[in-house]
Amino acid sequence: IEDLTGIGETVDFPVGVAIDSRETSGAASELLLRHFDQVTAENFMKPEAWYDADGDFVSANAEADALMDFAQEHDLGVYGHVLVWHGQTPARFFQDDAGAPLAADEAGRAVLRDRLRTHIFDVAEYLAGKYGPFGSETNPLRAFDVVNEVVSDGSEFADGLRRSEWYRILGEEFIDLSFAYADEAFNEVHAADGADRPIALFINDYNTEQGGKQERYRALVERLLERGAPVDGVGHQFHVSLAMPVSALEQAIVAFEDLPVTQAVTELDVTTGTPVTQAKLVDQGYYYRDAFRVFREHADSLYSVTVWGLTDGRSWRAGSGAPLLFDDQYRAKPAYFGAVDGELPA
């Protein structure tokens, strides 16, 4: 572990990794600290992680605490994920007291706006209550995905938005409201004295390296900015495979560079397909090399680059072929040597 150059030392932006408490101790944590300067909770800051079985906001989120404690102790930044999503969100958000679907009328909208605001404020209050105001020395939180995956996969809707429960009841307004509430909670109410916008607020989505989705994403971001929504950054998940040309990743970043936002690569992984062979792992090394060369070239546009997991076996895409930089024995793969632009086998 000690012999290798830390990935974070080879780039001018923070390099993050998605984890849970399995990575905050032992050999995994040593590997993490060697290479990364930022962490994201893979699952435990998502909406459902904040509620108990009765639907009450938890008094303690042990996994979120483990991540924040670890970051605080080791001087890492925390990129939060995610305040508002259609996935991993308690169904009761969208139900009335009898358990029936909340009506998409004025009364239903008022209820859901209130729940949205309360959720975001409760998360902010929890994290500031335990770690101090945002932007203070004790609080490692730096950014948050405010909304996740709100763009539709197909082109069937004029507004290009996913038909989620948030959308069914509130329409596009839920996105503006999410940013407004997050800005108020994180950057005003719970900001340290003198801290100017301590938490960068991101929109995040997948397949942004693909044509139609990218255009719908950009159109939405433009509308949000025109309406004055406090969007600081645009996230690209970049869950890709060796079949996706690296030039598409670059094009996705370029597509937003004329807008007044920063950008982040939020969930990078590159599957090899199965069976995993040595030849494919070498190809993957070149893929990560070319991708990180693109990221270095566009460093001025990038807030951070996050890899979606530390070791292959821990990846949500493990079944599609060894997507990450390190194997399950904590050994660096060709993918690592590519990411640091080191030597790769011919």
Ligand code: G3I
């Ligand atoms: O917590 C339960 C555990 O109690 C149970 O024993 C176990 C059995 O399957 O499941 C556990 O929940 C799993 C959870 O991860 C925590 O490990 C869920 O089944 C599993 O579906 C969930 O998967 C996560 C997925 O989001 C859910 O949508 C992945 O780990 C996580 O990597 C993935 O992350 C998403 C991003 O948030 C958004 N972008 C896409 C990305 C990949 O889907």
